[in-house]
Amino acid sequence: MPEPRLIPIVELTMARLREFLREPEAVFWVFAFPLLMAFALGIAFRQERAQEVVVGVVRHEASTLGQQLKDAKGIRVRTLEPGEVDAALRRGQVAVVLVPGPPLVYRFDPSRPESRTARLVVDDVLQRQAGRVEPIASRDETVLAPGSRYIDWLIPGLLGMNIMGTSLWSIGFSVVHARSRKLLKRLMATPMPRVQYLASHLLARLVFLVLEAAALLVFAWLVFGVRPAGSIALVAGLVLLGALAFSGLGLLIATRATTIEGVSGWMNVVMMPMWLLSGVFFASSNFPDAAQPIIRLLPLTALVDALRGVMLEGYGAAAIGREIATLTICTVATFGLSVKLFRWR
Amino acid sequence: MSGSAPASVAPGAAAAPGAGVALRCQGLVKRYGDLTAVDHLELEVLRGECFGLLGPNGAGKTTTIEILEGLLTADAGTVDVLGLRWGRDDRQLRERLGIQLQETQFSDKLTVGEITRLFRSFYARGRGIDEILSLVGLEAKRDARYVALSGGQKQRLAVACALVGSPDVLFLDEPTTGLDPQSRRQLWSLLEGYRAGGGTILLTTHYMDEAESLCDRVAVVDKGKVIALGTPRELIRSLGAEHVVEFAMVEGEPLPDPELLRPLPGVRDVRVQGVTCGLVASEIHLAIPALLDLLGDRRTKLAFLTTHSATLEDVFMHLTGRHLRDA
Numbered sequence: 001m002p003e004p005r006l007i008p009i010v011e012l013t014m015a016r017l018r019e020f021l022r023e024p025e026a027v028f029w030v031f032a033f034p035l036l037m038a039f040a041l042g043i044a045f046r047q048e049r050a051q052e053v054v055v056g057v058v059r060h061e062a063s064t065l066g067q068q069l070k071d072a073k074g075i076r077v078r079t080l081e082p083g084e085v086d087a088a089l090r091r092g093q094v095a096v097v098l099v100p101g102p103p104l105v106y107r108f109d110p111s112r113p114e115s116r117t118a119r120l121v122v123d124d125v126l127q128r129q130a131g132r133v134e135p136i137a138s139r140d141e142t143v144l145a146p147g148s149r150y151i152d153w154l155i156p157g158l159l160g161m162n163i164m165g166t167s168l169w170s171i172g173f174s175v176v177h178a179r180s181r182k183l184l185k186r187l188m189a190t191p192m193p194r195v196q197y198l199a200s201h202l203l204a205r206l207v208f209l210v211l212e213a214a215a216l217l218v219f220a221w222l223v224f225g226v227r228p229a230g231s232i233a234l235v236a237g238l239v240l241l242g243a244l245a246f247s248g249l250g251l252l253i254a255t256r257a258t259t260i261e262g263v264s265g266w267m268n269v270v271m272m273p274m275w276l277l278s279g280v281f282f283a284s285s286n287f288p289d290a291a292q293p294i295i296r297l298l299p300l301t302a303l304v305d306a307l308r309g310v311m312l313e314g315y316g317a318a319a320i321g322r323e324i325a326t327l328t329i330c331t332v333a334t335f336g337l338s339v340k341l342f343r344w345r
Numbered sequence: 346m347s348g349s350a351p352a353s354v355a356p357g358a359a360a361a362p363g364a365g366v367a368l369r370c371q372g373l374v375k376r377y378g379d380l381t382a383v384d385h386l387e388l389e390v391l392r393g394e395c396f397g398l399l400g401p402n403g404a405g406k407t408t409t410i411e412i413l414e415g416l417l418t419a420d421a422g423t424v425d426v427l428g429l430r431w432g433r434d435d436r437q438l439r440e441r442l443g444i445q446l447q448e449t450q451f452s453d454k455l456t457v458g459e460i461t462r463l464f465r466s467f468y469a470r471g472r473g474i475d476e477i478l479s480l481v482g483l484e485a486k487r488d489a490r491y492v493a494l495s496g497g498q499k500q501r502l503a504v505a506c507a508l509v510g511s512p513d514v515l516f517l518d519e520p521t522t523g524l525d526p527q528s529r530r531q532l533w534s535l536l537e538g539y540r541a542g543g544g545t546i547l548l549t550t551h552y553m554d555e556a557e558s559l560c561d562r563v564a565v566v567d568k569g570k571v572i573a574l575g576t577p578r579e580l581i582r583s584l585g586a587e588h589v590v591e592f593a594m595v596e597g598e599p600l601p602d603p604e605l606l607r608p609l610p611g612v613r614d615v616r617v618q619g620v621t622c623g624l625v626a627s628e629i630h631l632a633i634p635a636l637l638d639l640l641g642d643r644r645t646k647l648a649f650l651t652t653h654s655a656t657l658e659d660v661f662m663h664l665t666g667r668h669l670r671d672a
Binding site for chain 1: 414415416436439440442444446448449450451452454455459462463464465466467468469506510
């Protein structure tokens, strides 16, 4: 025969890849959306901006206050008309307002930490310019710890969340879609080994996983200079293990569902607690102590904590053994149950 | 089992000598809760023949064919396919059977060529992709996506996927339902080609013309049982008459008493369906003048009168008193 022997799992995987790539919307949500989100959050929480205090100076003929503060480091000056003072403070446009004296008046809300800081910084600059001599000799030593910014902390969270979302949706949807079109039943009527069908979903998932994880990590490195403190290989291993665990979960959700609406509901039920509790955007330690044992059992918590351990703290595999065990158990249990419960009709 | 013996017309009459049995089921029962979909059904399909299961919707045709395909398990009875058994020889059977299901929809985003190639990869033996696509007349649609195909083209693709492993037996569940006449004829000639190559076909249909033109033998199925079995010609001949005369009266006038019609010359059977009366007749040149004389004496007026050659539809009517399509 002139045609080469075709291998079912290769053809099935190719079919999955083609189906995905011919769905422009899916490509956007899997690849572009996480990057846009990382970019938006990275910009919003940039720390350079927070280090600058904005002070308002009330316009006054004889005053040189604005001039004096203009060149000081870390201070931005806004000149205010007397009538604008209250509104500017209320809206948070300035942290503190200086009313030229004598005596010089600082107007601020002491319950706002940034206002208290701004008052101290401005006062310090003005007192020194006026010739104050420090009784105690001192010198500032600033430490810029790499990987201590919010974006450094956020990227592993986004990576974990992205792995969860794409693994669950892509497997759950395509399986239920095929079932609702009676395609699963038709495939069962061929000699194709059934396990190859399930494996092809996993293989196709892993191909895209490499691309989407790499896209996010390279993006974070190029745009924000985020660099993993620990081993890249270990990060890759965790990404893979996380994808297996969530693919298994996706398959389990899809074992019985016959409609897209049904499976979507279950997906949301499974994902919602993890979005909220697993510490993607804010540390999960903020939740009450009583909830912590449950939060730690969630696979997304395990994945995000392990990724942060390696990327921020530079941990080796031994230090994140518990998280690795959680993900491994999740993988084995969900695949085992799925194969047992899977409905082809 | 008692009460399940089919009203067989010359059983086995169409058996090609020495052909052997491709499919056999005995005492087949399948229940869904209180509903008995298949009720002690007996069936034997010979190698190389095209066998039709004819019956109304809900008669148990699909359940029967899916049990033979190994997609459903029967509650009772035995099934023998190519001398092999489901549950024991599945892998071997799957390689040798080609199956088209009633409702399968392939992936919208894949092309005809890709879908055929995918199914080809499942079988150890079989035809090339180009060969199979030209066989079903889809070679020009090779790069068209599934979503862009017409109903007839989708159905031919389904048959291509069933034929791609060069099966010994082809199962078709209502292959032409919903197709336009031209698409139906295309599919029929495709199936005739497969048969010419020695293949065996089991198909279900509720179109009598499909059964008459394609099938060597037909089993009429109703309420989960085979109620008649034979070649289309034999079944029609079993009516004892080759023609059907149908007529109705103008509005407000009653039909004549069937007991007056039955003794008319050449009339074998009389049945009344609403306002229409049908006479099963062996000799219409005797029956029609006699009918007109009778009506003339009564001074009643006809709304219409038609005649047609008897079909399997008439056989079904004769056996059950109901129409196939709305039974």
